Amino acid sequence: MLACALIDEPESAALWRSRAAEVAGGTLGTAAVAAFVDARLALHYGQYDTADPLLRQAFAVSAPLDPYLAYARAAGAELAAAAGLPDAADLLAAATPLAEENAWTAACLARARGRLHKDRSELTRSIEAWERLDAPAERDHTETLRAQL
Template sequence: MVADGLGISAEFQATLSSVVFADIRVALHTGSFADARALTGRAFGDMQPDGLMLPFGRIAGAELAVAASLPDASDLLADAASTVEENDWAEACLLRATGRLHDDPDALAAAVERWERIGARFERACTLLLLPDRLDAGGRGRLRRVLLRHGPGE
């Protein structure tokens, strides 16, 4: 888990929405789907909302379910959609996950616009990678520059 070494029990870590979110994002962006079922279970289980992180954990879990082709991905995405209200990042992530699920380039393009609007360059670049006809709009090059300059936390 991302928070290993902080002196927090593994059982409690597994329920903290910020830790769940971080673990899911690492799995999603590295393509490590072996634990996708367990991670989405954490996101939609007894997750403890620490601060305002609950919507982030849920929508990230739903996107991981979609990317990993889990059989209940559509249901998880519908469930997560109810938590993204008034959260620009979560709304953009919902659009991207919806675009992935339905192979919908319009939803993916809308996600790119949302990421641009909130200045989420890493997420924008990752979304452009899902739009083969827009790779020349900066997906690979932008992602490389963002990672070299700022790291994946942006």
């Protein structure tokens, strides 16, 4: 879903979204992954006017065993930070426990803290984490943010 949407193939993204729902047995089983994808896309395209409902969607998912819960919450928290929402710090704090066992979430939340507090050291921490994860697109995006501070 995310890859197709990022390369501007909305029909393919919709197809993958429906396939995910089918495999999961309905929309409930895909709530976290859909929240993750929607928040990441809004962040990627700078659509901060849609941030509040999207991050509410990301934090409304309450399936603790869902492997995408950490991704959804981290993406939602980063979207809140990028959009400058007043509760961004609280959302970051709420998502932080999920980073203990998820390296992607930890890297994303470090970037979100860097964004929120204009903290180059957090962005550097995020860059290093993306490098360990072999995630060059995420690393490059974070390097761009750091250069803008």
